[in-house]
Amino acid sequence: MFVNRKAPHGSIYAYEGLEVILIFGAYDQEISAAFLDDAVLSLKKGQDTSEIGTKEFSATFRVLEAYGVENRYVERESLEQRGLTEEDLVMDVEVVDGATLRKYMGEQDVLLPF
Amino acid sequence: MLHIVNKSPFKYRNLDTCVRVSEKEDPIILIEDGVYAALKGSSIEGLMKKTLEDHPVFAIRADLKARGIDEVLDGIEVCDYSCFVDMVEKHIPYSWL
Numbered sequence: 001m002f003v004n005r006k007a008p009h010g011s012i013y014a015y016e017g018l019e020v021i022l023i024f025g026a027y028d029q030e031i032s033a034a035f036l037d038d039a040v041l042s043l044k045k046g047q048d049t050s051e052i053g054t055k056e057f058s059a060t061f062r063v064l065e066a067y068g069v070e071n072r073y074v075e076r077e078s079l080e081q082r083g084l085t086e087e088d089l090v091m092d093v094e095v096v097d098g099a100t101l102r103k104y105m106g107e108q109d110v111l112l113p114f
Numbered sequence: 115m116l117h118i119v120n121k122s123p124f125k126y127r128n129l130d131t132c133v134r135v136s137e138k139e140d141p142i143i144l145i146e147d148g149v150y151a152a153l154k155g156s157s158i159e160g161l162m163k164k165t166l167e168d169h170p171v172f173a174i175r176a177d178l179k180a181r182g183i184d185e186v187l188d189g190i191e192v193c194d195y196s197c198f199v200d201m202v203e204k205h206i207p208y209s210w211l
Contacts, residue, residue, distance in 0.1 A: 007122050010147035038122050044182040051176035083155030
């Protein structure tokens with residue numbers, strides 16, 4: 001499971017995390033991706049980085065399903081803290097509470113933080 | 115003094131400290147990840163509303179646009195880089211990095 005916790009444009013972590021998920025997806029691994037804290041902001045609709053000169057990658061999250069990343073989790077409290085709802089996100093996800101996410105994390109072979 | 119905040123208010127305490135240490139009427143400008151403080155309905159809306167009672171608060175348009183923030187909290191003035199430069203000329207700038 002890839003555990004994403006960083007905002008999209010303030011550092012390279014979020015973009016690098018997405019790249020690594022896609023690489024693993026291409027190798028037919030059974031993987032999942034969780035988004036909590038500021039990483040939920042990476043999934044916000046309507047991002048346009050044309051004026052700050054960086055790559056806009058939110059649309060790329062939509063290919064995760066095609067790459068076999070079926071398990072995509074967003075922690076509910078992280079969304080609520082930022083005034084967001086599931087409808088504000090660029091891809092379909094399973095919104096879960098912290099306890100459920102912890103349970104899923106416990107079921108993984110490997111946890112990779114980004 | 116002009117306070118410049120460039121970090122996410124959900125991850126860092128920079129905005130809290132900035133507000134606590136600032137003087138009344140000091141302008142605060144939100145740039146880069148700092149613009150997330152302008153989100154409506156977030157957990158820091160209370161802090162921002164209180165801040166707006168004592169300070170003019172600005173947010174950079176390009177940074178809001180990059181992050182998909184179409185609507186900002188009432189009272190926050192959306193501005194371009196030219197207005198940022200004007201403010202830096204008028205005040206002693208301090209970046210809460």
